[in-house]
Amino acid sequence: MRASRRTPRERVQPRTLRRLAARTAPTPPSSSSPPQRPASTVRSLLRLVDWARPALPRMLLGTLAALCASLIALAVPQVLRELVNGPLLTSGSRTAVLAAVGLVLVLGVVEAVLIWSRRVFVATPGTTVEATMRLDLFRHLLDLPLSFHDRWSTGQLLQRAMSDLSTVRRWLIFGLLMLVVSITTVVVGVGLMLWTAWPLGLVYLVGAVPVMVLGFRFGEDYRVVARRARDQAGDLAGRVEESVHGIRVLKAFGRGRDALGDFTRDAEGLRETEVHKARTLSRVTLALGVIPETAAAVSLVLGVWLASQGRLSVGALVAFFATAAVVNAPVERIGQLLAMTLDARTATDRYLDVLETVSEVQDPPRPLAPPTPGPQGARVELRGVAFTHDDGDRPVLDGVDLVLEPGRTTALVGLTGSGKTTLAQLVPRLVDPTEGQVLLDGVDVRDLRREDVRSAVAVAFEDPVLFSESVAENVLLGLPDGADGPGAAERERLLAEALRVAEADFVADLPDGVETRVGEEGLSLSGGQRQRLALARAVAAHPSVLVLDDPLSALDVTTEAVVTERLRDVLAGTTTLVVAHRTSTVALADRVAVLEDGRITGVGTHDELLREHPHYRYVLTAMSAQDDDEEGAA
Incomplete structure (x- = not known):
């Protein structure tokens, strides 16, 4: 550790800190009493904008690359429709078939390059945002008064500085990006399905209603259990820190079994919460997998009948189900992305619980020059x-x-x-x-x-x-x-x-x-x-x-x-x-x-x-x- 005076910040604090007013310090959270939260997940996550702003250009480029890759994937079924309705059904030339195959190959290569570009664009800025937030947190911890550190456990602070910020980083560089891409893919894909075969598209839209209801209920349940899990993880980390710090006392008094019992109880509580989380997520994941597939099955029966009646071309039928295959992947992934988003919301709330605690000991707005002590010291x-x-x-x-x-x-x-x-x-x-x-x-x-x-x-x-x-x-x-x-x-x-x-x-x-x-x-x-x-x-x-x-x-x-x-x-x-x-x-x-x-x-x-x-x-x-x-x- 380098010995040094405290120096002014080398950069301007995020506006989140500058907006702080005379707010009382919150009570440290515990798994038994979940704290009050902002009105919405969107409001909560928007508070990350101050830290993410320097990384926004590269994150937008990464999102654009991912969107283009998704749109290219949706373009392939339209190429297949023209191929089926054209050269394949009309005994067209081999050249036309090879041209369509070549076009699909080119689209696939471009899609792969765009996916690679997305990773390149977002990897570095995501880690920079995490490092900046971690630095701001540690700087603020050094600034907070002793009364704050008396109230908060070391384990809770460590969880916020490490695990919570890692969760925020993963959401920024993957969860947020893929959520935007997935929603866009579903909206554009359903639009193409309606344009290709509107009766089948309507069947698919009917299946979206229960998906939306399940998603809303999932968000309400998962948010509570996600907060509980993170608070319990902080308590468990504090238990480890306390036991390691007091290992001499535990050994001297032969109380290792008692410490192990306390740790086991806390670890078991965390395990039960994590199992609850997994079950909550598995239910919505199952629904997001079954409902679209059921809609696709109904659409297949209807589509075959319409094609047999000559009311739908074979190429359109092929394009519809190829598009449905592309759309189903992000639909099934939305459950995981929602869970990641709610985890990020919880991590952000916990991070700001500390960062928005105003120090009771502040520098004055206009500090006086320090007095010069005499040869015998100060009075x-x-x-x-x-x-x-x-x-x-x-x-x-x-x-x-x-x-x-x-x-x-x-x-x-x-x-x-x-x-x-x-x-x-x-x-x-x-x-x-x-x-x-x-x-x-x-x-x-x-x-x-x-x-x-x-x-x-x-x-x-x-x-x-x-x-x-x-x-x-x-x-x-x-x-x-x-x-x-x-x-x-x-x-x-x-x-x-x-x-x-x-x-x-x-x-x-x-x-x-x-x-x-x-x-x-x-x-x-x-x-x-x-x-x-x-x-x-x-x-x-x-x-x-x-x-x-x-x-x-x-x-x-x-x-x-x-x-x-x-x-x-x-x-x-x-x-x-x-x-x-x-x-x-x-x-x-x-x-x-x-x-x-x-x-x-x-x-x-x-x-x-x-x-x-x-x-x-x-x-x-x-x-x-x-x-x-x-x-x-x-």
Whole structure:
């Protein structure tokens, strides 16, 4: 993973995104409660136009090629009619017969070339549309707030990014094209059948009535079951992701059979839905095969009688049934194409469920220039800050007032669930307060671009997340690349300094040193090693403000003491907020802020609060008991 700043989009977003208004985020779908959908399949699929527009010229050429191939196939029966009524029945010359055969051969070759051209025209643009939609989805996922990712499962998002978009691509380059061609072929073919032998054509038209009724009913039934199947597939993917991520816990507690049972239940539910889908499709496919063939049988009896009465030529009879053979193929294929269209509609709806979710944390229309921090760091001030979760009944924070002085380290302490982590997330603007202001050197962070805020504020979380890249790329993640970033020598210096401060000398013993890939989520490392690399990442960014959410909880006391001492030196010019969950972490701070019932009820030195603040003493007692429990467990 390349370490870089966020950059503006290199192209204009589709109008679908620009049209978004203040829309609330939808509830993640589940197989038990199908979400509301647009009024029609056409309306739903028309929303793909913004992405498909660059590919439309080639897609239209592909459709034109396929249409021409279909019309050529319909022209062959007319050649056969002239051949039968002419040279064959009138003992015409061999030359006329050979000419007709040659014409059929030429038409067949041209048809084959057009079919090949159709594939050439549509293959590349289809994959381009899919790639663009996937890129837009991932970009939007990066932009969405933490609350969205807390609600949505990884499996559902993966299904939308991979399977759903593949379905849309296949429909665009094949399903849509062939649906247009099939309908055109049927309409033109039936017209030719009426022109060739109108009594037989009327019989064929009568059979179209039940076909239309069945097609409508099929669409209503299949749409519901198609949505259910895709939601269940997303749930199943989430089950796999959750089990693989927690494989150590499952093995440690011997709960593999339980995980297998849950997976089996979800997989069986998906299988039953897919069987329902197949049965629904098979019924309409059977009808689309039987009805036209029945109409053809009735037409054959009627046609033979009309020919025997001299009211229909043999050539017309041959042409009629040759045309019917061409028309029957797309009629029988329409069931599959309708199913593909409804699958594409479902995939599009699921894709837009995510893409049309508006981020609650937005850049301002006219952002202010970021303030220039002083030599000792930036000043952070929280004024009357309140925060309530979307689904919460009571505020997590309720009127917080706190000032983080430049160059000073403030420890934030409170009981479990008091809102410490939420308050820490307000500073880098991972969430916005429901009320009040968070000021960075006197400027409300909501008046700054998120990129500017997060360039000034670095965070080290209690639960560190590493990416499946090298140690160096993980540690230097917060540094910009290119002309705006430091040179190679400076990057190496910052890397070495950050690893030294975080007491991450274990990196030298890794197989490839700082170039060692740490594996998915860094799970090849211990918890303490991951925390030290996450701390090094925050230090390497050299931010104006550093937020440490109990970043040393997995370290032993000796290592923590060394890291704490080195942090004192490196943080001399940085404003630091430390969320403390252990008594030893409080030692890092110049001041301590006590969070109680959603408010800051005390700010002072450790000694001052011990003397004057009963709740602080109670919190320290609880933290000490927790430390003793952890040492006993170790």
